[in-house]
Amino acid sequence: MKRNDGFESKELPAEVQGTLPDVYVDDLLVTIKYFVDEEHAHLWIEDHEVCARCRHKPCLYFCPVNVYTLGHDGKIQVAYQACVECGSCRVGCPYSNIGWTLPRGGYGVAYKFG
């Protein structure tokens, strides 16, 4: 089942270190169409204490639309409105600490091209 010790942290090969550009994610998000369910968040953190103990916090990196960010209070914040429902965080959270459901029918991402 899930590894409860988190992911192994690895270093990029020397020749590609420092070659990743900074990207302003909002420039990407504006191209995605959503029907946002304002009344119901389909993603949530189960227990913020667990996140506090999570060493690598991989959700801050692998989410393709940057749903997870670290707030000023040190807590993980969840911008579920930007979610594209890929499921990476559902299986990628090393502590299974992310509550994940499908948005209610009709809500969520609505790709125009796909």
Add this chain to the structure above:
Amino acid sequence: MNQHERIEFDVVVVGAGLAGSAAAMVMAREGLNVALVERGQKPGGKNYFGGAIYTHAIEEVLPDFMERNPPFERPVTEAGFWFLSQDGLMRATVQGGNLDRSPADAYTTLRASFDLWWAEQAQKEGAFLIPKTTVVDFIREADGQVIGVVTDRPQGEIYAPVVIICEGVNNLLAQKLGLIDRDLEPAHLALAFKQVISLSSETINTRFGLPDSEHGLAVSVLGDVSLGLPGMGFVYTNKTTLSVGLGVMLDTLAEYKLKPYEVLQRYLAHPAIAPLVAGGQLLEYGGHLIPEGGYRDMPRLFTGGAMVAGDAAAMVNALHWEGTNMAIIAGKRAAETALEAHSRGDFSERVMSRYEDRLKDGFILQDLKQYRNFARFLETHPEFMGTYPVFLNDALGNFFSAYGKPKRRLFREILGALTNRRSLPQAAGDIISMGRAVMGW
């Protein structure tokens, strides 16, 4: 609720994607009352892929598909691999011959329009599409037999003696039914992300060496595209857009703390790629998981009153870009089994098991079984996505810049470019391992 208010169908199909609409089409054509339940506003809105659709699979469900104006982008008339080093590109593509048929074997496609059209064909056969509706559970008898689904609509129970689960990669319903007892592992899931980039068709034709818009290119890109880590990029030419993106294994993204959109931006800025997308307008960005674990990650495919098809059943062959075709054919096989069950009036597990027999008869289960070790092979041999693509660039680059140089030295340099990275016994071992993984030995 009294008996008369029950919503009843002969079959419920969960998900109007490639597998679901194929299943609905086949069953509705034979006269079954089919509910096709889709959680999106309309079919296709939740789907995202490279990619290309294969006509052999469409034809098997819809022999006259070409007369129904399928929303294809371009026929794939050139296909192959591009190997990227940090500043170079080696292309290995084919054109002509088998790639010069009409209709073509493969067409580049965008899923929002294709899946919508595909579901419309099911509706034309009589399937009843229920959009904006998420299936959240099953209705089961005391012995576990599935007799319907629960949706998130008020009084949202839909009864049917057969349910075909085509829910996609997030296999929540298959887990709920106990067909698989776990989530798929990050090491067996590729997170794919891409940009759809707008360019005029003339610009696309010129940049990719295509004579006109009735010619198209589909390539897998290996090497620097994924920083040499386990992953693979792609370029597909559409009519007036490019689909450019890559997939990286989810555990790799986590371990190296990589942000998908940064990896994609780096790929688009590569000196060999940037001129191809220059001046293009970003129309859409998105991401989706691909279940690449194959045979070893497959759930049990059936139980009394239910079957599972497509990504939900991990029907993907990553090496051969297959998945969409498996979904369509598996949907059809599930439909045939549902028809058999209805004609016998028997929806037991024994009759549902004929679905698996049907899949064993064809390429789907045969190939997935043969490639059962391929996911692990890629996990343990990242050099095929890093070392070797870079070596191929260096080797060919040296070969074509050796003018006036003693050729004995050239070949020593080429050999050195390999042995700096992998020893000859290691390289030989790598190739044997790949052969074993592909052949299933």
